[in-house]
Amino acid sequence: MSVKKIPDIIIGRLPVYLRALQRMSDMGLKTTSSQELGEHVGISAAQIRKDISQFGEFGKQGTGYSIQFLLDKLREILKVDRIWDVVVVGAGDIGHALANYQGFQDRGFHITAIFDNDKEKVGRQIGSFTVEDTEVMGERIKAAGVKIAMLTVPAPAAQEVADVLVQAGVRAILNYAPISLNVPGNVKVQYIDPSTHLQRMTYYL
Amino acid sequence: MSVKKIPDIIIGRLPVYLRALQRMSDMGLKTTSSQELGEHVGISAAQIRKDISQFGEFGKQGTGYSIQFLLDKLREILKVDRIWDVVVVGAGDIGHALANYQGFQDRGFHITAIFDNDKEKVGRQIGSFTVEDTEVMGERIKAAGVKIAMLTVPAPAAQEVADVLVQAGVRAILNYAPISLNVPGNVKVQYIDPSTHLQRMTYYL
Numbered sequence: 050m051s052v053k054k055i056p057d058i059i060i061g062r063l064p065v066y067l068r069a070l071q072r073m074s075d076m077g078l079k080t081t082s083s084q085e086l087g088e089h090v091g092i093s094a095a096q097i098r099k100d101i102s103q104f105g106e107f108g109k110q111g112t113g114y115s116i117q118f119l120l121d122k123l124r125e126i127l128k129v130d131r132i133w134d135v136v137v138v139g140a141g142d143i144g145h146a147l148a149n150y151q152g153f154q155d156r157g158f159h160i161t162a163i164f165d166n167d168k169e170k171v172g173r174q175i176g177s178f179t180v181e182d183t184e185v186m187g188e189r190i191k192a193a194g195v196k197i198a199m200l201t202v203p204a205p206a207a208q209e210v211a212d213v214l215v216q217a218g219v220r221a222i223l224n225y226a227p228i229s230l231n232v233p234g235n236v237k238v239q240y241i242d243p244s245t246h247l248q249r250m251t252y253y254l
Numbered sequence: 255m256s257v258k259k260i261p262d263i264i265i266g267r268l269p270v271y272l273r274a275l276q277r278m279s280d281m282g283l284k285t286t287s288s289q290e291l292g293e294h295v296g297i298s299a300a301q302i303r304k305d306i307s308q309f310g311e312f313g314k315q316g317t318g319y320s321i322q323f324l325l326d327k328l329r330e331i332l333k334v335d336r337i338w339d340v341v342v343v344g345a346g347d348i349g350h351a352l353a354n355y356q357g358f359q360d361r362g363f364h365i366t367a368i369f370d371n372d373k374e375k376v377g378r379q380i381g382s383f384t385v386e387d388t389e390v391m392g393e394r395i396k397a398a399g400v401k402i403a404m405l406t407v408p409a410p411a412a413q414e415v416a417d418v419l420v421q422a423g424v425r426a427i428l429n430y431a432p433i434s435l436n437v438p439g440n441v442k443v444q445y446i447d448p449s450t451h452l453q454r455m456t457y458y459l
Contacts, residue, residue, distance in 0.1 A: 064453035065445075069434060072409075090434045091443075128456045135452070142351035147448065149347055152432055156449035157456065196459055197452060204277075221455035223448060227357055229274060229295045237458050238296075239451040240270075243352065243428055244361035246444040247340070247402060248269035250426035251333045251362065253442050254401055 059100050060127075065090050066097065067123040071155075074116050082113040129157030136190060136219075138210055139201035140165035140173070140180045143225050147199055148175045158197070162189060166206075183210070190217035197221045204228040264305045265332075270295050271302065272328040276360075279321050287318040334362025341395060341424075343415055344406030345370035345378070345385045348430050352404055353380045363402070367394060371411075388415070395422035402426045409433040 069089040073081055083094040083101075090097075101107055104126055107119055124130040135158050137144050148163050163175060166183040173180045181189070190198075198219045202210050207226035214222060220236050227242045274294040278286055288299040288306075295302075306312055309331055312324055329335040340363050342349050353368050368380060371388040378385045386394070395403075403424045407415050412431035419427060425441050432447045 060457050061454050064450040068432060127453045128459060129453055142354055146347035146351050152449060158452055220459055223451050227273060237455040239455055241446050244357060245269040246428050247363055248332045248334055249266050250442040250444055251338060252265050254333060254425055
């Protein structure tokens with residue numbers, strides 16, 4: 050595989066291709082074309098061919114792509130050909146929803162713990178998890194070598210929690226708190242804030 | 255205001271600026287600089303100046319930006335200087351979390367109804383909402399002129415529901431179902447899929 054620097058915008062599209070290909074595979078399809086994949090994901094065939102060609106020659110002119118081969122390659126590129134342990138911080142509504150969500154395992158992720166600083170919530174059961182105290186979060190993450198966290202605490206608490214996570218070795222944070230986080234350059238953050246996503250669309254209404 | 259076409263990537267950053275500025279305003283600050291705003295949102299001062307200058311001359315050399323003026327302008331540009339009615343489809347965990355979420359009102363949104371096709375859930379209370387049957391969804395949306403929906407149904411049902419929403423006049427869909435939607439060109443879709451967001455980060459781990 051090439052080691053050249055791939056633009057982040059391309060990396061951002063790969064999980065979408067992976068999801069669509071998994072769906073095609075679940076439907077029993079064996080091969081696809083950039084045209085067909087493009088119709089599934091709403092991206093042009095030319096763009097898809099260009100994106101995928103960044104990583105090598107995966108398709109054959111005229112016969113298209115083997116779905117299984119492309120699935121394997123994309124999983125390898127995105128490093129989800131393994132299962133990553135993930136912790137959830139915040140046992141509110143979103144924390145509950147994530148703890149109960151069945152859609153992580155076959156996408157490369159496994160929630161191992163859920164933390165909250167509210168003594169009322171600590172010890173409670175959420176699905177198969179017992180809510181743990183954020184006081185032990187840092188050491189638990191460090192001991193287990195967890196690299197990924199989902200942050201669902203209120204905005205005013207988010208930066209402080211993020212600092213603890215980073216200190217403990219977390220390198221990827223999915224942040225549901227509606228606030229931008231300051232983290233070192235070697236830590237990735239992705240944001241999920243429904244209001245921000247909605248405001249991005251109202252511009253066009 | 256200029257009517258030139260603004261790149262979507264810039265539009266995507268404006269809600270992030272708006273959120274940070276609102277936070278500064280809540281903290282009692284009156285003015286800011288592109289440098290300071292940049293530190294809050296993790297974007298370079300030069301990029302911020304460039305983005306904002308697309309819409310006019312909002313800052314003064316040396317004195318920076320009036321936070322209130324910039325808030326007003328960004329709200330006007332993003333059309334959240336008003337309150338948009340929003341419907342939620344799907345009364346599962348995410349639907350619950352959204353219905354109970356207090357963070358919409360001061361960002362320009364107001365949930366007016368929540369729908370589900372499960373007869374067991376129809377009629378149940380979620381916060382201040384009574385779950386309504388998706389059978390009446392289209393006519394209710396049409397009658398109320400609702401333009402925005404949040405879609406939290408399972409992936410296999412999502413396209414069919416999206417078709418009904420678009421048919422009823424919805425022009426912006428925040429899609430929590432882990433599947434790409436096919437919609438007409440005049441309909442915007444934003445995606446929230448935690449696995450996709452996580453996979454975008456594992457590449458870098």
